[in-house]
Amino acid sequence: MRPAASADALPPPFEYHFTNPALLEEALTHKSFVYERKGSARVHNERLEFLGDAVLSLLISEYLARRYPQLSEGALSKLKATLVSEASLAQAARRLQLGARVKLGRGEERTQGHEKNSILADALEAVIAAVYLDGGLEASRAFTLRVLDPELGQAAASQGAPGGEDYKTRLQEWCQKDGLPLPQYEVVRESGPDHQKSFEVVVRVKGEVAGEGRGSTKKEAEQMAAQQALTRAAG
DSSP: OOOOOTTTTTTTTEEEEOHHHHHHHHHHHHHHHHHHHHOOOOOTHHHHHHHHHHHHHHHHHHHHHHHOOOOOOHHHHHHHHHTSSSSHHHEEEEEETTTOOOOHHHHHHHHTGOOOOHHHHHHHHHHHHHHHHHOOHHHHHHHHHTTTTTHHHHHHHHHHHHOOOHHHHHHHHHHTTOOOOOOOEEEEEEEEEHHHHHHEEEEEEETTEEEEEEESHHHHHHHHHHHHHHHHHHO
16 A cells, blocks of 8 residues: 655655645656546656756766865766666655655556656656756755765765776876876777667777776776776786
């Protein structure tokens, strides 16, 4: 049985009361629900999901740039990619209990759509947009940072772990220290569909391949290549 919830509010500790409850209803309506009700006046949440993706990107980029002024663009991009990933957003959506409130079509209901990461992540982006349209940027910022607080804490902790290191910057500093030319990165292979790309990158120092890396983004692959180059240099 789904928990009862106010139609115009989100639960504490993320509490936000909507001036326009229709925005929250739209954010929590999946397209499958609307498609099964031809002629319905209901609107599904893809419009808000589109806007929420942009608002979330801005808010997280702003937060990271202020919180970690010492990090390079590559390191900031890597942190942001983790924070706004489908898995991260779905985890936050579960804390908000959005799965119990998303309206789904019968097909999605039968396949446990309320637990699917993709549906939960999209719903959270739509809710972020709904808060933005209802209360403005400051309200959306406060709500988003509260919702993602555990993930932001994990990001902070990662800065003291090996996975949080900026290997590209370290490799550049190593080259400068030894009077070598700056490392050059090259994408040697790109594969996979647009939504699941894989990049293979080599980094060259003095024209020679010093390291290789693979990742879901060019920046991630470059970081791995730089890490391998540093490992080889240390050995």
